[in-house]
Amino acid sequence: MAYASGLFEPLQAAYPRSVWPALGSFETIPGQPRPLHQVPALAQLNTRGQDLFKDSGSHALLVLHGGRLVLENYADGYGPQTRFNSYSLIKSVVGALVLRAVSEGKISNLDDPVGTYLSGFGTEDFRNRPVGSFLEMRSGLDFEADGADKQDRLTTYNPFGKLAQLHAGSISAVEDQLKVSPEKMDLFVYQNVNTAVLGHVLETVYGRPLHQLVTERIWLPAGAGEAHWLRHGKDGPVTAYCCLYATPKDWLRVGRYLMTNGTPERPFLPQNLWGDYFGAGLSGKGRSDGTYGSHIRHNVLDRPGEALQGPFSYMMGQGGQIVYIMPGEDLVVVRFGERHSLLHSTLYSAWNSLAGKN
Structure with a gap:
């Protein structure tokens, strides 16, 4: 049933193998490797x-x-x-790119409500949260059950849950589920969804795909080589929070x-x-x-x-x-x-x- 319904694809996205090649849909990141x-x-x-x-x-x-x-x-x-x-190593690259967006004036201030840049997206409580709260994993979103980057995720992964929907359809697929918990507000809770939100902010303020922004502003200037970045399905954006093979x-x-x-x-x-x-x-x-x-x-x-x-x-x-x-x-x-x-x-x-x- 999982294979027939397409639920196997988000499961692959949640647990891609540790080395290339891997199953799933990928965006090739061009490289110009500089000798070390x-x-x-x-x-x-x-x-x-x-x-x-x-x-x-x-x-x-x-x-x-x-x-x-x-x-x-x-x-x-x-x-x-x-x-x-990379698993979550790529999160730190996205975090650096958020600060780059601030330096380029695409994001005026990290204290700005995220709704300033994602007008009409998600719930009102979500839109009122500062951009910086997502950068520091203190958004208060009540989204992922375990709230941690664990090695035993396979034992707790719910193929029908919100995280699976995020894997399969990107942040747009869970827009109506981006709800803030008063109990979690400003507390550190590690969640992939925070990085997914930041990826969406970057794509919105620049009007360009995230993989292009990372390639042009970090990957190529660093002298890195060709890499492969997991996408949300065949036609979706790259997964901002995970899985770049380099x-x-x-x-x-x-x-x-x-x-x-x-x-x-x-x-x-x-x-x-x-x-x-x-x-x-x-x-x-x-x-x-x-x-x-x-x-x-x-x-x-x-x-x-x-x-x-x-x-x-x-x-x-x-x-x-x-x-x-x-x-x-x-x-x-x-x-x-x-x-x-x-x-x-x-x-x-x-x-x-x-x-x-x-």
Whole structure:
């Protein structure tokens, strides 16, 4: 019945496989891969790093330091050409693009009600919520039952529910179900629907598809290669919240492009917005407790006895797909795997594996 009714397609969208190729409908993102500078002899993972890599089911771990590739490690069956599913990593790219829209005047202020840009869309309570509340996952929408990016979604996924309708038909298919819960208002609740709303805002204010905006403003300027982005059905827009298939090196490029704020000649964001994206205004406690900012997470390395210390930001996807970014160290670390790895220990072990830092 699920196959005959078309319900299998949203199920595929909810659980696409971790590597390319995958079932479903996809938009090809053009790329112009820029060579990465590489040290003459790549570092090898130290014993702690090897144990973490194996025990967490890691598939790839790469380190870019000072703009040079210094470590590149893959599990058997994977390699430099493997395109991994981003899962929710792409959310952080959409978040950066929202700030770009602010810098270009397409969005006047993140405090503006979302209805300013989506006139007549959704319920009145929905339209009154600030754009920034969707960016920080504090919109108050009562939409997804579990409210988290869990690995066991398959056991709770309802093919007849609102999330399935979103997967199949995009945000327009659930317009009348975008209802705000007073109990959840301004509370952090992680939901894909928030990113879907932001994707719709971007497409509306620019009058262009989201994949074109990401390609022109981030993907190509970063020097990333060809990728494949899941769509809502055969003719729908791309899924703003999930599932872009690209290589780990492409994520190194994107991470460093955002970290360096584009180029001196063509900054990606004004300095104040760039600082906001990387959590410049966060208190020490805010970082140590773990903070979700503009669709990117923030934390701090402060373990006694470790050489690497300081704040870092990170994109994270289902199963522990992660892009660590430390502007203060000119460091980007990309990790893909089948389940989560220890957040801080993975970054420490990668750093300690570099030549001269063992």
